[in-house]
Amino acid sequence: MSGTPDFDGLQVRALACAAGYRTLFDGLDLRVPRARWMMLVGPNGSGKSTLLRAIAGLARPVAGEILWRGAVRRPDSAQWRADCLYQGHASGWKDNLEARENLVLQAALDGLGHDPARIDAQLARVGLERQAQLPFVRLSAGQRRRLSLARLALSMRPLWLLDEPGTALDAAGLRTLGNLLDEHLARGGLALVATHQQLPCAQPPLVLDLGAVRS
Amino acid sequence: MREHAATGAFAALGWACRRDLRLAMRSRAELAVILLFFLLVTSLFPLAVSPDPALLRAIAPGIAWVAALLASLLGLSRLFAVDHGDGTLEQMVLAPAPLQALVAGKVLAHWLATGVPLVLLSPVAGLQFGLPADAIAVLAASLAIGTPILSWLGAVAAALTLGARGGSSLLALLVLPLAVPVLIFGAGAVESFTSGLGADAHLSLLGAGLIAAWVLGPGATALAVRIAHE
Numbered sequence: 001m002s003g004t005p006d007f008d009g010l011q012v013r014a015l016a017c018a019a020g021y022r023t024l025f026d027g028l029d030l031r032v033p034r035a036r037w038m039m040l041v042g043p044n045g046s047g048k049s050t051l052l053r054a055i056a057g058l059a060r061p062v063a064g065e066i067l068w069r070g071a072v073r074r075p076d077s078a079q080w081r082a083d084c085l086y087q088g089h090a091s092g093w094k095d096n097l098e099a100r101e102n103l104v105l106q107a108a109l110d111g112l113g114h115d116p117a118r119i120d121a122q123l124a125r126v127g128l129e130r131q132a133q134l135p136f137v138r139l140s141a142g143q144r145r146r147l148s149l150a151r152l153a154l155s156m157r158p159l160w161l162l163d164e165p166g167t168a169l170d171a172a173g174l175r176t177l178g179n180l181l182d183e184h185l186a187r188g189g190l191a192l193v194a195t196h197q198q199l200p201c202a203q204p205p206l207v208l209d210l211g212a213v214r215s
Numbered sequence: 216m217r218e219h220a221a222t223g224a225f226a227a228l229g230w231a232c233r234r235d236l237r238l239a240m241r242s243r244a245e246l247a248v249i250l251l252f253f254l255l256v257t258s259l260f261p262l263a264v265s266p267d268p269a270l271l272r273a274i275a276p277g278i279a280w281v282a283a284l285l286a287s288l289l290g291l292s293r294l295f296a297v298d299h300g301d302g303t304l305e306q307m308v309l310a311p312a313p314l315q316a317l318v319a320g321k322v323l324a325h326w327l328a329t330g331v332p333l334v335l336l337s338p339v340a341g342l343q344f345g346l347p348a349d350a351i352a353v354l355a356a357s358l359a360i361g362t363p364i365l366s367w368l369g370a371v372a373a374a375l376t377l378g379a380r381g382g383s384s385l386l387a388l389l390v391l392p393l394a395v396p397v398l399i400f401g402a403g404a405v406e407s408f409t410s411g412l413g414a415d416a417h418l419s420l421l422g423a424g425l426i427a428a429w430v431l432g433p434g435a436t437a438l439a440v441r442i443a444h445e
Contacts (some may be wrong), residue, residue: 092303093303114217139287
């Protein structure tokens with residue numbers, strides 16, 4: 001139940017979140033050590049997205065605490081925001097900007113220096129080299145997801161919070177996602193992934209079923 | 216396109232400003248609508264009030280200022296709402312860069328894209344009403360100092376109304392009463408100049424308002440954006 005103070009990973013203690021007046025979950029505990037990933041499953045509306053948003057600092061939990069590397073994480077601390085990468089339902093990309101422009105801007109916001117060669121390499125890796133100059137609005141649903149994969153590929157942040165990253169991806173796209181996740185874990189990173197599909201990742205996930213902890 | 220890491224305050228301000236100017240250039244039609252709206256509103260008054268040149272000259276500064284205020288309201292509701300809708304705003308909230316600097320960059324870009332063209336267009340409105348050249352210069356100066364204050368008032372209101380139903384009409388109700396002092400000193404500057412009293416006092420007060428807006432605006436807007444994400 002209670003966590004060790006020097007636990008080097010992500011830990012959630014007795015967390016409760018609500019949507020309006022409806023309690024989504026109560027007394028939720030979870031631990032993700034470094035180099036592991038946790039798969040969040042559960043029926044629609046069970047609070048997977050809310051849990052990810054609460055951990056990222058975009059939703060205020062009703063009760064409980066969130067610990068990062070043994071200390072209560074403050075959502076407004078610069079260190080937390082440099083450690084955590086959140087990719088939610090909303091794409092986070094501008095319709096009017098080209099795919100590459102979008103990625104360059106997001107990389108700068110993520111605190112990465114200007115490195116055109118890396119940007120182009122990651123765009124090629126996710127299979128968007130021919131779409132790099134297209135406005136985001138003209139990409140297909142799967143290609144839009146692939147642009148988010150390129151952001152993950154550029155990121156060196158230790159904690160990934162991913163909400164349905166595999167939606168609309170084809171088999172090759174899912175393999176790329178699995179490979180990115182494996183590389184991330186091999187670097188000592190950890191990830192919390194809300195998903196309805198099995199991801200082709202070599203490392204077996206810890207599984208948390210929010211449908212079961214629902215109070 | 217080159218972009219360096221946007222982690223410090225000034226880098227973040229520059230990042231947000233360049234990004235929003237780039238987006239504004241991609242949707243130039245929206246900017247043209249704002250400017251046409253300004254010219255149309257000023258052109259309606261001679262038709263509605265009276266074609267008497269002396270009367271029009273007397274009310275010209277007020278008309279130009281009211282038209283500028285209404286025109287600047289047009290674009291404000293989209294200042295944060297579009298970024299809120301596509302999820303780019305939540306990425307800014309989560310970014311390591313200070314949110315105050317990011318919203319300041321957005322407001323600066325909004326003013327450069329809509330406020331500056333209004334300032335440049337104001338002599339046209341002044342000529343329509345037969346204002347003398349030096350009075351037109353005072354009008355443009357008062358708009359140049361006053362429109363950034365309007366942008367900041369609007370930014371706070373736009374952030375507060377994020378996610379609210381009917382956000383853009385609510386925004387107008389919030390901003391218009393707060394804009395009254397800006398309107399009084401802005402239009403008053405031209406009137407006191409033409410009456411021979413000089414515009415210095417009015418312009419100084421507007422300048423004080425501008426400084427206050429830049430000091431208080433970033434923190435208030437960032438706070439309102441954070442509240443919308445909790």
